[in-house]
Amino acid sequence: MDAQAIDRLVIEAQSLGRKTLPEPDAKEILRLSGVPVPRSHVAKDLSGAVEIAAKIGYPLVLKVVSPDILHKSDVGGVALGIRNAKELEEKWAEMVLTVADESATSMIEGFLVEEMAPKGAEVIIGAVRDEQFGPLIMFGTGGVAVELMKDVSFRLGPLSKKEAIGMMTEVKGFALLTGYRGETFKDIEAVAEIILMVSQIMEEVVALKELEINPLLVYERGVMAVDARAVLK
């Protein structure tokens, strides 16, 4: 991982008075740590978005970028499976209106135009920095209902690989990675690596208070962090 580059990114955000990092910056931390993330760029206007889209290629995802919006899909801030420029224009217009309507006071920094990752099993990997004990790492079944299901496990960092595997086997949703009801066996090894990486990032970047990947998509081979957030001290 490129700890120096991550530090620069965090320090710059702090100097801007930010308390949280928006999705693109959080993902940049992951990318600098070697965690696979989809290709993406932030667009400030529609023509910019169309240009980025041409470079990345369809299908695409369009997401609102705002430090004030925690649940993007709740405010109509996520559009999946955009197949061409015409659809991009439509979704852009629709999203600008809906988000303005649903979340009128939120500051919008732009829209993320992102490569559409293929479907996979969804897990969450998160970390908070406990005042007494330091980084506390969480693994669980991912998605929007994380707080409802609370199918999660915790360990104190820094983690060993054995602990990372232990965290995974402890949650009910582990079955979703190991061939539940005809599903294929997923890349557990890769998930363990990401858990270890989140632990390592928290050890090295002390200005981070929380870091979260949700969901991390898990495939037969490899993983992809399709959404992330970070909270600063």
Added chain:
Amino acid sequence: MSKKNIEFFFEPGSVAVVGASEAPGKLSAVIMESLLSSGFEGKVIPVNPKYSSVKGLKCFPSVSEIENGVDIAVYALPASLTLRALRDAENKVKGAIIVSGGFGEAGDEGKALERGIKDIVKETGIRVIGPNCMGIFDAVSGLDTFFIPRTRIARPQRGSLSIISQSGSFAITAMDELASAGVGVARVVSYGNKTDVSEADCLRFLSEDKHTKAVAVYIEAIEDGRSFVEAAATCASKKPVFAIKVGRRGAGSAAALSHTGAIAGNYEAYRAAFRKSGVMELDGYEEFIAACKALGSGSEAKGPRVVIITDGGGMGVSIADACAEAGLEVPPLSEDLKERVREGLPSYFSINNPIDLTGSVTDETYADALDKTLSDDSFDIAIVAALWGPPGLTDELPALLSERAQGIKKPVLVCSPGGAFTRSKAELFMKCGFPVFQTPEAAVKAASILARRAPRRKG
């Protein structure tokens, strides 16, 4: 800060009691009384400028006047007088136990006084236990600074379990209960506000202490989490360490900016810390006492396989249910073992697991069944639920069971539910060194704690 070992606190050659008095009701009077009557063999030196002698011992006006110094000094003074008296002890004592309250727990003025203690620790190298604590009850050396009279809180006999506690009242309540249950202790430390000596210091000492075979910890809050994890892991790698954490409420913040922040409260961090260090977490007071009884008896289980022996079928099934719930195994007896247990018994005895010896049971059949099953390789723990209805059971039963179980070296837990008559018989079991439980649930909790310790859980 000096990292001097705290071992000297526990078997001191001499103890000064600062603020010593004979006035009934004074904490210092109780402490003097305890030190002089508890079998403590070290020298006891009263310190108080108001008296020339206390309890027939020469009384010094200040610790600084004690020519050759003392190992430890116990301070039972008002908070406002403590700092000055502690400074007087510079170069005269290695350690101080400050039992007085009125410090960090008592507003801004108290907080300032406590910072003063911290400074003195830094400047003089005196190690301090407390303030706002009971101090030490040590069944090995007889040292007893717990200022509650023995008529109110009984002291346990000498044993191999050590208890460390942030709360004084929790420590004495547990001690009193263990004393009644016939469970012995080695060292009990109540460290209160832990200005200097913390749970990590105590765990480091206990991990090396040859008199301590198991450690029970009561925790409200830990300041230096990582140092705790390190000390607890060292200790737990050598002997069972179990802990109760109170004040668990305060889940993650509802206003959190991430899902993780919303779910992860401070308690999750404690649980993860216990897990990382190999400390067994206990759920509530009842389980804490059950664990003390189980681990205090000194026997260790090699696995989770339980044989249940009873003379009341219903109680046996109830224990079996609780075992299943707790993740313990209650495997059936092998045909060969069944055959051996059945030898000499009437055909209507149900030789299964639970083994129901029915109303025709005698002391001898009980002892036989326990001996044959527990010595078999297929079992790790026995729960004996002796119900006292059958006329064939006599006061000899506990001693007979103890005699036959002696050589087997596996835990035997006695479950003894019932009223006044049964409770009086429970005493007999305790006298023979059995951990005794009032309910099937408590006995099974104890068994599951022993089993949890068995295959070290990692990962």
